Amino acid sequence: MENTMLILIIAIAIATVLNVVLKRFGIPTIIGYIVSGFAISTIFHFGEESRETLSHLAEFGIVFLMFTIGLEFSINHLKSMKKEVFLFGGFEVLFAGFLFTALGYWIMGLELKSSIVVGFALSLSSTAIVLKVLNESHDIHSGYGRVVLGILLFQDLAVIPILLMISIFTSQNASIGTLLFHTLSSAVGVFLIIFLVGKYFLERFFDWITSTDSEEIFLIAVLLGVISASVLAQSFGFSYSLGAFLVGMTLAETKYRYRIEADLVPFRDILLGIFFVTIGMQIDWHSFMDFGFYIIGIVLSIMLIKGFLIWSILQFFVQRRTALKAALALFQVGEFALAIIALADGSHLIAHDLDQILIISVVISMIITPFILKNIKSICDILTKEPGTLRERALIGGTFQGHIIICGYGPVGQKLAQKFKEKNLLYIILEHDVKVVDAAIQKGESSIFLANAAQKMVLEHFNVKECVAIIVAIENEIQRQLICENIVSFGKEINSIVKVNNSAEEQVVASLGIQHIVNDRETIADMLAEKALACQLDYNKS
Secondary structure, eight states: OHHHHHHHHHHHHHHHHHHHHHHHTTOOHHHHHHHHHHHHHHHHOOOHHHHHHHHHHHHHHHHHHHHHHHHHSOHHHHHHTHIIIIIIHHHHHHHHHHHHHHHHHHTSOOOHHHHHHHHHHHTOOOHHHHHHHHHHHTOTTSHHHHHHHHHHHHHHHHHHHHHHHHHHHHOSSSOHHHHHHHHHHHHHHHHHHHHHHIIIIIHHHHHHHHTTOOHHHHHHHHHHHHHHHHHHHHHTTSOHHHHHHHHHHHHTTSTTHHHHHHHHHHHHHHHHHHHHHHHHHTOOHHHHHHHHHHHHHHHHHHHHHHHHHHHHHHTTTSOHHHHHHHHHHHOSOOHHHHHHHHHHHHTTSSOHHHHHHHHHHHHHHHHHHHHHHHTHHHHHHHHSOOOSSSOOOOOTTSSOOSOEEEEOOSHHHHHHHHHHHHTTOOEEEEEOOHHHHHHHHHTTOTTEEEOOTTSHHHHHHTTGGGOSEEEEOOSOHHHHHHHHHHHHHTOTTSOEEEEESSHHHHHHHHHHTOSEEEEHHHHHHHHHHHHHHHHHHHHHHO
């Protein structure tokens, strides 16, 4: 335990310093984490036991990532993405898997069983890296982001039959039929339990939790749900992340999705950082020195073959530019492949030297990915022209564009919503009090969302950059200032209108760069004065 804590302290210290330096050069933080892992592994020679302990902790980074992705894509949303998930994803895994299997068997001289396992492991891409970068760049809702997400979701599901293949190839007793039946029945069990609990229990449970008015208890309840679903899936023989994704999808159908997503982001990003540290710890520089030319050749071959294959498949279904972007986003090999390769090595399906060569090749392909994704538009501009009439647009939250955002559904917010509705204007309301949201929905207000506008990612999700105006009409002064700080961080060109209570607060808000400020007291005083003057004029006339 002490050794693990020492690893964490050293890793965090190196990652912090390194990322500060790298950030000045525009290098993604993922690279800093991976280099930190490589550094502490090389310098301090931590053993396999310490790495494994840290890996178990880091795995929950992917768990929380998949959970928040599940929150973005409800069951109905997934149904609308069936082409991206099952058609595109199915083609990619099958074609890439069989192609790499053939190359392993005919060119590398592997046994057929080893070729199949390695081939399908190489067909998988990195969910952790790709989705993290796409979320940060807000490309997750773009045309190619939707395609990439669909393929990654299918790949995560494909991990199950790939692991099953290893069990079949190494099993001495159980028949193939028995293993298939066990896997199918387990899958049905996991889906039924999570969706039934989600449909009939989860929303009532969170209604009860929010009745305490405690953020701490709410967050603990969310963690309980995520970890419970993950452990349930793992106990049935599936990955932790599959259970997290499924419970995220069920919670996406409830009114709590935005609040949960905003609360969990810090946990997700911290644990993902630890995960990338463990990726760096798997790089053995001795193996790289011994097999450097082979590794570089394998990395280049995998990326070129996989990228060209994905582009070839997708160009028949989507724009060529979208296909190219998706191919560049998915040409690497992912974290689940590392687990499959390690398991294949432990099961003696592949030699230990090949295990090291493949692991280092996978990690290098993952390191290259953030640089490609960060410059994906520039790369595509060189290779193909962007269509002038069908530009991809990253619409955060789906279709929110040219809308008015109302923060707070108190008396002022209600009046504003009523006026905008009468004029047929597109508006959304962000309100953090669940009771207020429930009451508004019961009265027929369909444009209200349970979300805390004081959290920056909530404003990002509802596409504050593309709104016509954002009006801050909440009563809490501290929350008002937090929202104002977040609004200004997106750029001073955003049309912002804020209601304040007094001149002191007006000065504070004005110093932040808010465009329009309405002082409650001054406005009321002016209105009273106007009424009084009107009465005086009427009196004089009489």
